Amino acid sequence: xxxxxxxxxxxxxxxxxxxxxxxxxxGIVCGMLGSFAVLRxxxxxxxxxxxxxxxxxxxxxxxxGLKDPLVLFTGAVISGIAGTVxxxxxxxxxxxxxxTALGIVLSIFFGFGMLLLTLIQxxxxxxxxxxxxxxxxxxxxxxxxxxLLMSAVGTLALFCLIFxxxxxxxxxxxxxxxxxxxxxxxxxxxxxxxLIVLAIVLGLQTVGVVLMSAMLLAPAAAAxxxxxxxxxxxxxxxxxxxxxxxxxxxISASAVRISTGPVIVIVVVLIVAVSFVFAPERGLLFRYIRxxxxxxxxRTHKLLLLMYDIASSHADFTHPxxxxxxxxxxxxxxxxxxxxxxxxxxxxxxxxxxxTEGYVMAKELNENVTKR
Amino acid sequence: xxxTLAVKIDDLTVAYKYKPVLWDIDLEVPEGILMAIVGPNGAxxxxxxxxxxxxxxxxxxxxxxxxxPYRKNRSLVAYVPQKGSVDWDFPTTGLDVVMMGTxxxxxxxxxPGNKEKKASLEALEMVDMLDYRNRQISQLSGGQQQRxxxxxxxxxxxxxxxxxxxxxxxxxxxxxxxxxxxxxLRKSGKTLVVVHHDLQTVPEYFDWVTxxxxxxxxxxxxxxxxxxxxxxxxxxxxxxxxxxN
Numbered sequence: 001x002x003x004x005x006x007x008x009x010x011x012x013x014x015x016x017x018x019x020x021x022x023x024x025x026x027g028i029v030c031g032m033l034g035s036f037a038v039l040r041x042x043x044x045x046x047x048x049x050x051x052x053x054x055x056x057x058x059x060x061x062x063x064x065g066l067k068d069p070l071v072l073f074t075g076a077v078i079s080g081i082a083g084t085v086x087x088x089x090x091x092x093x094x095x096x097x098x099x100t101a102l103g104i105v106l107s108i109f110f111g112f113g114m115l116l117l118t119l120i121q122x123x124x125x126x127x128x129x130x131x132x133x134x135x136x137x138x139x140x141x142x143x144x145x146x147x148l149l150m151s152a153v154g155t156l157a158l159f160c161l162i163f164x165x166x167x168x169x170x171x172x173x174x175x176x177x178x179x180x181x182x183x184x185x186x187x188x189x190x191x192x193x194x195l196i197v198l199a200i201v202l203g204l205q206t207v208g209v210v211l212m213s214a215m216l217l218a219p220a221a222a223a224x225x226x227x228x229x230x231x232x233x234x235x236x237x238x239x240x241x242x243x244x245x246x247x248x249x250x251i252s253a254s255a256v257r258i259s260t261g262p263v264i265v266i267v268v269v270l271i272v273a274v275s276f277v278f279a280p281e282r283g284l285l286f287r288y289i290r291x292x293x294x295x296x297x298x299r300t301h302k303l304l305l306l307m308y309d310i311a312s313s314h315a316d317f318t319h320p321x322x323x324x325x326x327x328x329x330x331x332x333x334x335x336x337x338x339x340x341x342x343x344x345x346x347x348x349x350x351x352x353x354x355x356t357e358g359y360v361m362a363k364e365l366n367e368n369v370t371k372r
Numbered sequence: 373x374x375x376t377l378a379v380k381i382d383d384l385t386v387a388y389k390y391k392p393v394l395w396d397i398d399l400e401v402p403e404g405i406l407m408a409i410v411g412p413n414g415a416x417x418x419x420x421x422x423x424x425x426x427x428x429x430x431x432x433x434x435x436x437x438x439x440x441p442y443r444k445n446r447s448l449v450a451y452v453p454q455k456g457s458v459d460w461d462f463p464t465t466g467l468d469v470v471m472m473g474t475x476x477x478x479x480x481x482x483x484p485g486n487k488e489k490k491a492s493l494e495a496l497e498m499v500d501m502l503d504y505r506n507r508q509i510s511q512l513s514g515g516q517q518q519r520x521x522x523x524x525x526x527x528x529x530x531x532x533x534x535x536x537x538x539x540x541x542x543x544x545x546x547x548x549x550x551x552x553x554x555x556x557l558r559k560s561g562k563t564l565v566v567v568h569h570d571l572q573t574v575p576e577y578f579d580w581v582t583x584x585x586x587x588x589x590x591x592x593x594x595x596x597x598x599x600x601x602x603x604x605x606x607x608x609x610x611x612x613x614x615x616x617n
Binding site for chain 1: 425426446449451457458459462463465469472475476479480483484508524528
């Protein structure tokens with residue numbers, strides 16, 4: 001099946017439509033909340049939370065014997081939150097830094113989760129099959145009630161962000177200052193972190209424990225490249241997330257037997273790569289071009305100032321001087337052409353002189369160089 | 373006692389983990405003064421401000437602002453944190469940062485409107501940053517960022533200002549501009565408490581000074597207590613060891 005067939009399917013096939021909608025909603029929610037995670041320097045927290053949720057999923061299954069999404073999600077949320085609580089306990093009570101705490105929690109919880117997974121595989125219960133899908137995700141298992149759950153949480157997150165927009169903004173920029181303004185930053189922090197945990201847990205089924213943090217961080221990191229406005233960043237991150245979800249689903253549905261999660265992550269990483277290179281202001285390419293242009297301009301200006309100095313030694317600044325005098329300046333012949341086209345100088349094979357325009361320009365430059 | 377007290381600190385003790393950072397501080401700040409807090413590194417200068425503002429939880433002690441507990445009179449207090457305490461690559465503009473100074477009075481959920489925007493623009497004008505209002509904050513120089521922080525505190529329309537090293541990393545022009553604004557504020561009856569590092573400029577910039585080194589060494593008018601003895605008591609006997617050429 002190729003891409004055209006995918007879109008044909010999208011119109012007729014209920015399952016494909018459900019999966020596409022689900023990955024899109026996941027992308028939107030992750031983009032929105034991931035922006036705050038990135039801006040609050042909590043990029044690694046997402047990774048720790050997603051790994052920490054694994055034992056919760058398996059335990060929820062062991063305790064209830066059910067594979068109902070709501071049951072598994074509840075388990076994941078509880079152990080995800082337990083992970084974050086443990087991280088802040090470690091950083092608060094010991095001398096360990098947060099990266100160490102994140103690493104410890106991530107590996108302990110994930111290891112415990114893996115242990116439980118291997119344990120239940122030995123149980124004589126055929127029903128356990130499929131829990132290991134949470135490792136790398138399987139979008140094909142998305143059902144309408146999953147998508148509804150995602151949409152419900154997404155709507156809740158959206159309302160919270162709209163409602164507490166200025167509070168979340170000041171929390172992300174300057175939490176201590178927010179506190180002096182009378183805002184309960186502890187509460188805001190708990191609310192935002194809970195929303196992030198929910199977003200991560202909802203994405204697990206699609207993208208999986210291992211790759212989930214990319215879904216949270218990559219759209220936000222890409223969006224930051226294109227804008228200097230927080231609101232625009234959130235909208236862009238949501239669009240990038242949704243696009244990656246849909247494109248990943250389309251690609252994996254078009255090619256036989258490629259799992260959706262990794263494809264979604266590859267698409268989102270491509271978006272990041274493009275953003276890092278091609279974004280107009282912060283992108284590497286344009287920054288490089290700007291720097292290069294700047295250097296070229298500065299060289300031209302230096303040459304013009306040299307000519308100005310030489311010309312100033314005569315009462316008449318249009319007095320012609322030999323071209324040889326300029327030889328020490330790097331690439332001067334090319335610059336001469338440029339300056340002639342700007343109308344700053346006249347020159348022939350042997351001599352040059354400044355025009356009135358060139359003289360005025362040089363005089364201005366000369367004054368500006370010494371000014372701040 | 374004649375003068376109204378803007379800030380009164382009683383028995384304030386603060387400890388990080390085990391070691392006390394501030395020990396049993398009593399401090400009275402009369403209304404309408406411009407006070408420097410000086411002391412060596414690790415003397416607890418920033419911590420003192422943070423404890424007053426409730427950012428750091430003290431082990432013991434009480435704080436009152438104009439006779440009422442800080443929590444009740446929070447809206448009378450403005451804060452200028454150290455410039456380095458935030459990430460200046462945050463996606464926002466100078467004006468937007470200044471507007472954050474209006475959030476406290478707005479309270480929860482209410483968004484800033486025209487009134488808040490107008491006040492913020494006026495504050496930007498006071499610190500001579502109106503032209504940079506729409507500039508992304510990472511593209512501002514260190515001195516300009518400091519002015520933005522100052523404007524954010526100005527827009528709070530407070531009576532008492534706590535500032536944490538507002539002259540750190542700014543050039544001479546900006547330093548003078550900021551000092552003039554501080555003196556202007558004092559003239560209009562505001563009270564300012566400023567963590568300061570440069571002993572040379574204390575007599576010129578401030579009228580009160582507090583010497584701090586975990587304990588309070590001395591506090592009072594600069595002309596009365598800014599002397600060798602207090603400096604030596606605060607910084608140790610060798611504080612004046614000069615660079616030999």
